[in-house]
Amino acid sequence: MKESVSAAPRTVSHDLPVSAEFEEFMARDWAATPLPADIRLAAADVTPARRARLSARFPGERLIVPAGELRVRSNDCDHRFRPHTAYVWLTGLTGEEQAGHVLVLEPDGPHRHEAVLYVRPRSPRTDGGFYRDRRYGEFWVGRRPDLAEAERMTGIRCAHLDTSGELPPGRDATADAELASALSELRLVKDTWEVGQLQRAVDHTAAGFEDVVRALPRALAHPRGERWIEGVFGLRARAEGNGTGYETIVASGAHACVLHWIRNDGPLDARQLLLLDAGVETDSLYTADITRTLPLSGRFSPVQRQVYDLVLAAQDAGIAALRPGVCFRDFHRAAMKVIAEGLTEWGVLKSPEGDFHRRYTLCSSGHMLGLDVHDCAQARAETYLDGVLEEGQVLTVEPGLYLQPDDETLPAELRGIGVRIEDDLVITAEGARLMSGALPRTPDAIEAWMGGLMEG
Numbered sequence: 001m002k003e004s005v006s007a008a009p010r011t012v013s014h015d016l017p018v019s020a021e022f023e024e025f026m027a028r029d030w031a032a033t034p035l036p037a038d039i040r041l042a043a044a045d046v047t048p049a050r051r052a053r054l055s056a057r058f059p060g061e062r063l064i065v066p067a068g069e070l071r072v073r074s075n076d077c078d079h080r081f082r083p084h085t086a087y088v089w090l091t092g093l094t095g096e097e098q099a100g101h102v103l104v105l106e107p108d109g110p111h112r113h114e115a116v117l118y119v120r121p122r123s124p125r126t127d128g129g130f131y132r133d134r135r136y137g138e139f140w141v142g143r144r145p146d147l148a149e150a151e152r153m154t155g156i157r158c159a160h161l162d163t164s165g166e167l168p169p170g171r172d173a174t175a176d177a178e179l180a181s182a183l184s185e186l187r188l189v190k191d192t193w194e195v196g197q198l199q200r201a202v203d204h205t206a207a208g209f210e211d212v213v214r215a216l217p218r219a220l221a222h223p224r225g226e227r228w229i230e231g232v233f234g235l236r237a238r239a240e241g242n243g244t245g246y247e248t249i250v251a252s253g254a255h256a257c258v259l260h261w262i263r264n265d266g267p268l269d270a271r272q273l274l275l276l277d278a279g280v281e282t283d284s285l286y287t288a289d290i291t292r293t294l295p296l297s298g299r300f301s302p303v304q305r306q307v308y309d310l311v312l313a314a315q316d317a318g319i320a321a322l323r324p325g326v327c328f329r330d331f332h333r334a335a336m337k338v339i340a341e342g343l344t345e346w347g348v349l350k351s352p353e354g355d356f357h358r359r360y361t362l363c364s365s366g367h368m369l370g371l372d373v374h375d376c377a378q379a380r381a382e383t384y385l386d387g388v389l390e391e392g393q394v395l396t397v398e399p400g401l402y403l404q405p406d407d408e409t410l411p412a413e414l415r416g417i418g419v420r421i422e423d424d425l426v427i428t429a430e431g432a433r434l435m436s437g438a439l440p441r442t443p444d445a446i447e448a449w450m451g452g453l454m455e456g
């Protein structure tokens with residue numbers, strides 16, 4: 001159910017009552033505080049073309065794209081709010097104040113739509129909401145743009161959220177799925193501005209990985225070293241951008257065999273590897289997604305290096321397979337061929353044929369990257385999983401070997417080692433450009449890089 005903007009202030013039981021005299025006093029003598037003239041969003045130059053492409057896919061249909069609603073974390077505390085990706089892509093709006101806002105594309109003739117953005121405007125100073133309403137009051141959560149300011153920011157006509165009441169309450173699941181898949185497919189190819197934002201996310205992420213290596217001596221000494229590292233990376237992510245684009249995976253030793261280890265409650269052991277999978281999300285909400293597997297002592301042991309080298313060879317093969325026009329699945333196939341052959345050489349597999357190697361690789365070797373870490377997830381298979389790569393697509397290549405500690409098919413010395421190497425690439429006219437090349441990938445380069453940072 002939609003929350004009314006002009007509802008009674010959302011207060012809680014320990015809020016003190018307000019006298020009529022105080023209410024009257026609070027309602028006056030506030031100066032005007034207009035936002036500066038130059039508040040147009042950088043994305044406002046690119047969003048009209050995006051809305052036009054969406055409009056062309058759904059002639060004559062009303063399209064409703066909500067930012068999403070605040071969600072209670074516990075009692076009267078909400079989770080931080082991050083607007084829905086489709087809403088961000090179509091409006092350029094990114095902030096926590098977007099909760100509850102809705103973009104509507106109204107059919108305007110058979111071949112075009114008019115965009116209307118329904119927003120919660122500034123709290124008026126004439127009722128008590130601005131200082132009493134914990135959820136939306138300006139003195140509780142900060143100033144929002146008023147309608148005219150939101151129009152200047154976005155270039156979209158804005159209306160008061162309370163006037164969106166006539167939007168249909170019912171949901172048509174089939175139509176919703178069709179819209180969601182169109183919005184994923186339209187985002188498959190990134191424009192130049194988006195690639196720039198992703199590069200920024202990658203660069204901040206590389207800085208966060210450097211912070212982590214510098215912090216390793218302290219993290220190794222802490223009983224929950226994984227958590228310490230999560231905090232160090234989170235500091236960089238929050239300071240440079242909106243935060244992390246997904247929960248940071250800090251997996252020491254055998255924890256690395258759990259693909260999405262986000263409990264991060266283990267200690268670090270200098271004899272083991274650390275798998276760090278982390279990404280900074282920019283203020284524009286584009287995220288990086290990078291993994292490095294590092295020797296906590298600063299030096300790989302021979303067996304760690306053996307596993308690492310095989311994953312690296314697989315990643316090299318995957319990256320070499322990237323270019324426009326090839327099947328999306330080709331880079332995964334190329335990487336898995338190397339892994340299956342390597343496992344056969346080690347005697348773990350009898351033959352590289354078949355899919356037995358998947359016991360040790362578990363998941364696919366990459367995905368689209370953008371506003372979402374697993375971007376464009378609602379795209380139909382024929383445009384993504386079974387589609388072909390196109391110039392301007394950004395993706396990860398992230399093969400891994402996850403040698404479970406209890407896997408009796410493995411020699412004892414390999415058990416409990418998990419290695420993933422994950423980089424972000426943009427497809428170019430000739431092939432692909434490595435966006436995350438600032439971080440070392442080879443064992444020698446990693447050791448030299450770690451040595452420099454840990455001494456410094």
Ligand code: GLY
Binds near residue numbers: 246422
């Ligand atoms: N960080 C999740 C993934 O690599 O897909």
Ligand code: MN
Binds near residue numbers: 366396
């Ligand atoms: Mn990934």
Ligand code: MN
Binds near residue numbers: 277278289291422
């Ligand atoms: Mn990742």
